[in-house]
Amino acid sequence: MATRALIFDFDGTLADTEAAVLRSWQEMFAGHGVELPLDVWHTVIGTQNTAATMFKLLAEQVEDIDPETLRPAMRERVHELLAEDGPREGVLDYLNEAARRGLALGVASSSSATWVQGQLDRLGLAARFTAVETGDRHKPKPDPDTYLAALRTLGVRVCSGFG
Numbered sequence: 001m002a003t004r005a006l007i008f009d010f011d012g013t014l015a016d017t018e019a020a021v022l023r024s025w026q027e028m029f030a031g032h033g034v035e036l037p038l039d040v041w042h043t044v045i046g047t048q049n050t051a052a053t054m055f056k057l058l059a060e061q062v063e064d065i066d067p068e069t070l071r072p073a074m075r076e077r078v079h080e081l082l083a084e085d086g087p088r089e090g091v092l093d094y095l096n097e098a099a100r101r102g103l104a105l106g107v108a109s110s111s112s113a114t115w116v117q118g119q120l121d122r123l124g125l126a127a128r129f130t131a132v133e134t135g136d137r138h139k140p141k142p143d144p145d146t147y148l149a150a151l152r153t154l155g156v157r158v159c160s161g162f163g
Helices: 016-030 040-044 049-060 067-082 092-100 115-121 145-154
Strands: 005-008 104-109 131-134
Touching: 005 067, 016 049, 016 067, 040 049, 040 104, 092 104, 104 115, 104 145, 115 131, 131 145
Parallel strands: 005 104, 104 131
Antiparallel strands: none
16 A cells, blocks of 8 residues: 555654753753753653643742743743754655655644644644644544544545554
């Protein structure tokens, strides 16, 4: 059976957003005199629970922290760090070759639709993807729901054994 579509993860695959997010958390923790424990970071990166877990951890280590007052500054710092970054090396080549071959393109991410769509827009890639399925609309990875939804949106029949 010929390949008809490509489905990409977003964070860390199409764009190196994870480095900016990690750096902003490290800066926030350091700004309050504590270190971000990377073992905890690794358990939540790429999930819907990253911010909640990080804010909870910071509040446990620093007295009188109100996460809601810190959230806007955190978002602003991430966007600041990402402002100059483009797609990861090689991504445009893959997307151009996929277009040349007539392949349908999708994104399946555990991140929120607001985040993924905003970053695709920022990168100038949004129009290249017919399907953008996210963890706030489907069970996040490792569950296959986001990938299966992307396949359905792209009109690609799923082989038996994959849902």
